[in-house]
Amino acid sequence: MAKTYQRNANGRMALIWYQRPLLWQGVAGIVLLGSSIIRWLYVKLAGIGLRVGWLDTFSFWFLVVSALVFVGLLTFKVWYFVKEVKAAGKYSEYRTQKQAIKAIERGLLSAGLVRKTVSETVVDVPSCEFVADKTHTIIKVEKLPSVADLEKVAEAINSSLRKGKFANYAVSEPLQTADGLYYLFELNDVNTNLSFIPKRIEDLVPDDPYRFKLLAGSSPVFWDYPNQPHALLSGLTGSFKTTTAYLILAEALGAGCDVYILDYKREMLGFKQILGDKNVVSEPSEILSLLSRLVDDMTLRNERIGAEIERRGVVGLNGKDLNARPVFIFCEELGALGEALGKEKSTLHGYLKTISMVGRSSLYMLVNILQVADVNSAPAGMRSNANLKILLGKSTSEMITQMFSSGYIDVVTKNPGKFKGWYFLNGYSTQPNLFYVPNLHENGLNTIETFKELYEVGRKRVYNEMI
Ligand SMILES: Nc1ncnc2c1ncn2[C@@H]1O[C@H](COP(=O)(O)OP(=O)(O)O)[C@@H](O)[C@H]1O
Ligand SMILES: [Mg+2]
Known part of the structure; x- marks a missing residue:
């Protein structure tokens, strides 16, 4: 799914509020806190003899449901995180890939390779993902209409990666996935000398x-x-x-x-x-x-x-x-x-x-x-x-x-x-x-x-x- 960015008060493009990481977990946490307070209040009131029948049922179920939602969202987040770290191999690799993807998405954003939605201030950036195995490193880019100029996209990706682990890497022309929804850009090391120099x-x-x-x-x-x-x-x-x-x-x-x-x-x-x-x-x-x-x-x-x-x-x-x-x-x-x-x-x-x-x-x-x-x-x-x-x-x-x-x-x-x-x-x-x-x-x-x-x-x- 594309990521939506909005110009914030400082004039910078930032991820739109409802797509911020951990936002929904945070909301669920606050709701859970609220329901806990209500339940606590109910128990206190019951303690001094003020028993309100409907509040008993309500506060109980509110607490149960909000706890379930909170745990569910958190479990999903953890499961997703573990899945991604596993795909990357190790945590440091996962971090590197995350940073690279962030840099690429920023790069596409500043190169204007985005879909304008409501107005100039709200845009969709194609979502990007690492697909790496032992021999290939591929960047999967969502095929929004804005990325039709593939040369520009390749350029934006290459210049986004000038720093960090992928500084020696560059992409050239991509392939499309079979479903036609993504472009696959293969990252190749173009600077490191890959000569086979046998020692013995x-x-x-x-x-x-x-x-x-x-x-x-x-x-x-x-x-x-x-x-x-x-x-x-x-x-x-x-x-x-x-x-x-x-x-x-x-x-x-x-x-x-x-x-x-x-x-x-x-x-x-x-x-x-x-x-x-x-x-x-x-x-x-x-x-x-x-x-x-x-x-x-x-x-x-x-x-x-x-x-x-x-x-x-x-x-x-x-x-x-x-x-x-x-x-x-x-x-x-x-x-x-x-x-x-x-x-x-x-x-x-x-x-x-x-x-x-x-x-x-x-x-x-x-x-x-x-x-x-x-x-x-x-x-x-x-x-x-x-x-x-x-x-x-x-x-x-x-x-x-x-x-x-x-x-x-x-x-x-x-x-x-x-x-x-x-x-x-x-x-x-x-x-x-x-x-x-x-x-x-x-x-x-x-x-x-x-x-x-x-x-x-x-x-x-x-x-x-x-x-
Ligand atoms: N790493 C190297 N350092 C120095 N000389 C080399 C090295 N590798 C190859 N050579 C020499 O370079 C020359 C040309 O290479 P060669 O493989 O014979 O070219 P070709 O077959 O394409 O005409 C040969 O004399 C070879 O010994
Ligand atoms: Mg020869």
Whole structure:
């Protein structure tokens, strides 16, 4: 329900009297006090022999009813308070959220994003509410006609939060709730550096082998790749694509995944000493024959999964449910590789599209790295099936459109800054968010030795080898 504000004697806008917190509890308290006095009087009068029959019944029931109303209102208030504190997690968090909501409502009020009711002096401010869980902080704003200009609303919210815990946060375009009554503005940390900077090798070993950490911060971002299969990393030369791919590679090794590297640029040949000559290939013809073999293996695994589904009589089983060993295929500089293949580029794209479409259930994951995600380098079937998209470094409107969609030109800035980019993780958020390049350099983890150790740790993990 909207909150109504009225200009008070000092000329300030204040919550209208009947909406003040604790007002009705106060009134009920006063009534309870009154009824107690009446009852007390009655008892005193009765004590000196002045017994008034109707006053006995009246004072008794008046006291009972007013006590019930008072206790009822108080219980409701306490219940509501407990509910809100529980939703916030702890009391300090509840206080912070309350203050933020107050600041936002004040912000909307001073920006004039209010519904004028009786006159200029009485206005309705849309009610706001925090909806927070582990990964998202959302501000729910009542959809009054006055908040139609969403850009203004976002601006008002952002400037209201300049102080306090949410100073680093900002909102962008909102969603609407299904009932159409509220806007949902997602709050995102836009200033804190969220780079994943592992301290030790163990930090790169995923606790859950089916989930890789991408970003650090108070609520880290994980890539739940069985449900969000395939990655597309794009950006101009030097935008830290390979650096980002190394993080995924490190975690894939630490999780004990099978890893293949198609390395046309011959930057990653050092990994041959860990993975062997068969898993790291750079000649275009070798790359094609490896992909052909992988597609065959993947098809076989899918058949085994199909047979398992039939045997167990359970539908919708996938590689993760069956504890299958994930397979990660890193494809470096896809654009250049395609060019080098000439006429056979379509064969390459055919394999990649097949893996993009079929790899989800069998846990064959593609990590495609390329400069520009245009149709020449990345066919549509591959782009639309990549659930993790990262656009690194400087970009153009065209690159943004190719990676995300033209609808995000306003959200995604063309120059996010060094060691930054934009990412979209399907199902995680509704629009691209800032990406921070991981940093293995800081603690000297950018060595082949690190990857070798990760490989050894990962190999100890037990998977179902029958799948
Ligand atoms: N945190 C870092 N500090 C210093 N240099 C880095 C850091 N991260 C990456 N680099 C270096 O930056 C260079 C460019 O990154 P790279 O990932 O190869 O870009 P791209 O693959 O997009 O061309 C590489 O030489 C890499 O070693
Ligand atoms: Mg590179």
